[in-house]
Amino acid sequence: MKVAPSILSADFSRLGEEINAIENGGADWLHLDVMDGNFVPNLTFGPPVIKCLRPNTSLFFDVHLMISTPETLLQDFLDVGADLITIHYEATQKIDEIIEIIKKSGKKIGISIKPNTPIGTIKNLLDKIDLILVMSVEPGWGGQKFMPEMLEKVKKLKAWRDNNPENYHYLIEIDGGINNENILEVKKAGVDVVVAGSYIFKRSNYKAAISSLHQ
């Protein structure tokens, strides 16, 4: 299982150093939470910040767009070095167009769903995408409590993929409230990539925190 620290909980005044520290601490991916103050009430950063971070690390950039109508800024995120772009099913009417653009660019495409969106809603998209991100908190803030009932979605996604390996190759990612107490349950449900923000960045030893999630 891969560990993708979310920089939402990092010290933004020292972002470059924070990223080097999690890279040296064994992070597999870097999870970048982009929020627009519209799709979610919070605001974070956009393409200019990601552009500055790109030369600073060789980590895989897992960009999670919590923004309305992501199609408007898609090319900017592709241009600044995103490796994978995850958009929200609830944020756009142009999912098929977005999938097409990202695939043509040679980058990976992910779809995310909020806790109240049933997993069946995106079943028709699963054969076209590289990753599905199951939100285990309401998107918008770090440090919230994990919603264990979201693991039912993970179990369904794993069963669908296991039963149809010719058509489904998506990775299953989970985001929100992950820590050393729920990681085993998360792993058993079938998650491939785990996002963790406050559990890692609120500790003094990032390496120990990341390896506790790897085990």
Ligand SMILES: O=C(CO)[C@H](O)[C@H](O)COP(=O)(O)O
């Ligand atoms: O997408 C997010 C919030 O919208 C964050 O990535 C997520 O909540 C991670 O933070 P934490 O591990 O502290 O819950």
